[in-house]
Amino acid sequence: MRERHAIGPGDGLDDGLDDGLDDGISDGGPGLAAAPAAAPLLKLEGLSKRFGALQALQDASLALHPGEVHCLLGENGAGKSTLCNLVFGVHAADAGEMTLAGETFRPRSPADALSHGIAMVHQHFSLVPDMTVLDNLLLGQVRGVLDRKAGAARIAAMRERYGLALDPHAKVQDLSVGERQRVEIVKCLVREPRLLVLDEPTAVLLPQEIEALLSVCTRVAQQGCGVVLVTHKLAEIQRVARRATVLRGGRVVARSDAPAQDIDALVRAMIQRDLRAPAAAPARASRAFRPAPGSPTREAALLADGLTVRDADGVVRLDNFTLLVEPGEIVAIAGVEGNGQSELGAVLSGMLRPTEGRYFVCGEEMTRATPRQLSAAGCGVVPEDRHALACVTGMNVAENIMLDRLDRFRRFGLLDRAAMRREALDLMQRYDVRAASPDVPFGGLSGGNQQKAVLARELTLGGLRFLLAAQPTRGLDVGAVEAVYGHIRAAADRGVGVLLISSELDELLSVADRVLVLYRGRVMGACPTAGADRARIGAWMAGHRDKEDVAEEVAP
Known part of the structure; x- marks a missing residue:
């Protein structure tokens, strides 16, 4: 029997949502073949992960087949990046099992995941700023003497193949944010992985670059690679997703085999309400x-x-x-x-x-x-x-939100941290900054929640x-x-x-x-x-x- 999407009672969703996201709605996604009957390339069962008081992921399950683009959706802090980091070996799961190509998979580190053919584009850059694009791409992939000429030729071939233009001799620190993201993506693609995990890869790309990347995802999937794409952009889901899974509060709350058709229901599952039409x-x-x-x-x-x-x-x-x-x-x-x-x-x-x-x-x-x-x-x-x-990622959330107004909390040369914490908590609630408390390290927040905290500070x-x-x-x-x-x-x-x-x-x-x-x-x-x-x-x-x-x- 085919599994229906995981929406339990008490989730606050429309009663009709369960019927609208039946896994059997569609035989195929946009531009891709129907899901193969073969065993999943990657299977996650009951994964859980806690960071201190924060339960980041709870009993999450997911199956990814070769040749499909599987979109992972959810609000900021829903557990998407945590799930991706478990697959890539950045963190170890507290509970649950992973299998890769039918075999038990417990990556001890990102290097271990890479050796198993898994590549990941992270939400935050992992490049060395004062090195060139070419050296960043070759880092960790070459043993012995570096053949930079051959490496540059390989980058040129990747550019022709995927349309992601790069200057191999430019220093990363001189590149724009969008150009750095392109380096991260090409860094993964040159490994020719069998599983590609993309955590918000289009957040810093321009429309034409986004279209090029989505074409890359489709092309890579058609070659038999499994692709996990974390995105918030509904047009991207409609464009490439063969299947989609929604996380909320660290739990899987919805799945769809036809995301392009079920987009409204997926949004409701993600934010627990209908999305209002944009202001005109x-x-x-x-x-x-x-x-x-x-x-x-x-x-x-x-x-x-x-x-x-x-x-x-x-x-x-x-x-x-x-x-x-x-x-x-x-x-x-x-x-x-x-x-x-x-x-x-x-x-x-x-x-x-x-x-x-x-x-x-x-x-x-x-x-x-x-x-x-x-x-x-x-x-x-x-x-x-x-x-x-x-921001200063080593400082806590309250300190970052109040960074430009610390003078208000000085008492006899000392900071009144209780007052600062109270005001920061109020701004966190007003701007929906999701964290266990104002005292958690800023670097531990998801990228979206970090951005909301910066906005809370500047707009007030x-x-x-x-x-x-x-x-x-x-x-x-x-x-x-x-x-x-x-x-x-x-x-x-x-x-x-x-x-x-x-x-x-x-x-x-x-x-x-x-x-x-x-x-x-x-x-x-x-x-x-x-x-x-x-x-x-x-x-x-x-x-x-x-x-x-x-x-x-x-x-x-």
Whole structure:
């Protein structure tokens, strides 16, 4: 008898969900053959894992067959990464069994998992920053003398095969976040694994890169490899998933053999409610900030005047960038990764001095301000790389959330940790940061919960007047994305000007008032998001402008 999806009583789901996710709904997934009758490549039975007081995984079971892409879904902190890390040997299970190709499998370490043909792309990068792309890819795979020429040829062959472009001689520390993710993916693919585990691999990729990676997943599966894909993006599930499993609170709560058809029920199982439709133009129109009658005219939230950045080699990375963001306005920056977005974010967050130009926040020049001075001036910053710039992973959650306001908790030279803990707990509840307590190490949180904690800190900054949010929903599940943009809209309602940088064009168009496209450091085009022409925006992202764009630029 075929097993039905595991939804037990008391889970708070719709009563009809059990019928909607029957394993026998469909004979095949999108673009893939029906599941083979052969024994599973990987089988997990009753896996459990506890970290201190946190039960991260409880009695989880899953079967993955050769030649299928199996999507693993769940909210941030649901246990997805823990399950993947058990398979890859990062942690050992407290209970349960794993079999690989019919044999008992108990990996003692990641090296042991690799020797069994399992490769994993982690949520957080595992690269050596001051080494080249090529050396990172060869690390641990070559014995004896390194043949870098042969290694570079192999990378070129992988690029041609999968469409994941890399410069083998570039240093990892000089790459953008998206480019580093590509290195991680290629690092796994060059091993030609029989089981590929991808933990949120598309969170930092651009739309065309995502499509290329999903094609890679399909191609690898068609060659007989089993693929476990952890993702929050519903379009990806519909595109490649042969089967799907939903985790909530560390338990398996739903399974589907036809994810593309069952997507609504899968979302309900994941977040325990229906996903609201994205806000459209009416929501933006009603959100426009209006100062109270008789109040003084407010300065622009952000005025960037001719910002230019040249790197150490004299290459222009940001070219004469000029922008005005009004109080209460959300302006979005779109573009293919590596076209000046990172440099713009670094300048506006005080991490990089512009070569030329100035910028002002509410009339106050901040061109040479430090990050501390920016915070004091009411500038919230959510950087694209939270680990490097937004948190201290060795400190606890409360300390990270209160990092920019520690002075408030000083009593006679000492920190009032009880008061700090109480306020941090309140923010954790408001922003749905899931952790056993405010005292747990920040590095122990899932990537999504780390991001929500950073957002909680920056959005509640005292006297917040301007918010720079770079990739604010990276690594978040669909429910959390909805909540994050709700908080950003609420800030705009209060008169905060927002500059939003994201590779998620659909999100930008649904949230922002205007969108600007950067190409090779220059503003290629700009338009209101209401009624925006996606084809025109796509052309700008590719560096193409038509006569209409030029006419608009020179018009008086």
